[in-house]
Amino acid sequence: MALEWKTKIWIVDKNVENLKSCTQIVDAARLLHDGETVAFPTETVYGLGANALSDEAVGKIFMAKGRPSDNPLIVHIGDKEQLREVAAALPEKGAALVEAFWPGPLTLILPKTDRVASLVTAGLDTVGVRMPDHPIALELIRQAGVPVAAPSANRSGRPSPTTADHVLADLTGRIAGVIDGGATGVGVESTVLDVTVDPPLICRPGGITREQLEEVIGEVRLDPAFLQESVEAPRSPGMKYTHYAPEGEMWLVQGEESKAREQMRVMLAEAKRHGRKTGVMATEESLSYWQQQKEADVVLSLGSSRELGEVAQQLYGALRQFDDEQVQFIVSPAFPRTGIGMAVMNRLEKAAGGRILFV
Secondary structure, eight states: OOOOOOOEEEEOOTTOSOGGGOHHHHHHHHHHHTTOOEEEEOSSSEEEEEETTOHHHHHHHHHHHTOOTTSOOEEEOSSGGGHHHHBSOOOHHHHHHHHHHOSSSEEEEEEBOTTSOHHHHTTOSEEEEEOOSOHHHHHHHHHHTSOEEOOBSSOTTSOOOSSHHHHHHHHTTTSSEEEEOOOOSSOSOOEEEEOSSSSOEEEEOOSSOHHHHHHHHSOOEEOGGGGOSOOSSOSSTTSSSOOSOOSSEEEEEESSHHHHHHHHHHHHHHHHHTTOOEEEEEOTTTHHHHHHOSSOSEEEEOOOTTOHHHHHHHHHHHHHHHHHTTOOEEEEEOOOOSTTHHHHHHHHHHHTTTOEEEO
């Protein structure tokens, strides 16, 4: 397939009274049903969707993104009944989580049915499934009449998109269309939980925290594979390849605040001596400090360090802004690995390519 689309843009207000009769969604759903790729907003990030039951359709996702074919995709469903089309079984703990968190940013790894396209699962006997908590996404999937495979709607390896403009910057001319439903909410992707094993394993931290999961089903373990750079057969997106990376070199600095700041200043000064444009990921609390310093050319706030949900929302947008401003060297503080902070640090570590300095 030649990637020569004149990408359509549909602008849809998620608060419109009757999405079912929205002509933009009807048009986009028809393209999805017919085997084309359409990007759409979810509560986490924008996804790039295709019919999850068709290898031909799903293949267009991999072509558009430049995504390795051994990286599995998550299937999105529009209602709980649709789960039967893609999942062969739902374990008891999985059923409890469905009741607690669907629709929402939780993907469950389940035994797959034979109907799921082989490209979706990368040859595995399991499939990741979720029901997004976004009215546009749900209506689009329902009207398409098929479960929808949808990774993030960005070029492979790039920061995930939280606005339609991010999608268009990466994929214009490579996909059939994008529904512009405004900025997304959570900002980082869904939590991926393997419930085919007991205790269940978190394969990717995300919008639902470990603590929330354990309140419902008891013990949940962290899959050590998601911390590794090389995984032979990833059971979840985000486990094997570098993700979320800005174009500039990025470092995380972890340690007591004053020591971390001083180390970041040293690193920035060294980068400037070598003629590199520099950037700092700051928190709301440290913003004025970094603005008064001379080492950083670009200072971006991720929000309050006391509200890591804000940090998650702002993260990908900040990474993309550094690219827009051609920043070549970026430093960021580390964050607590509790609650959604686990997802924030997972994404930052991937963005930095594992470059972490402890002080």
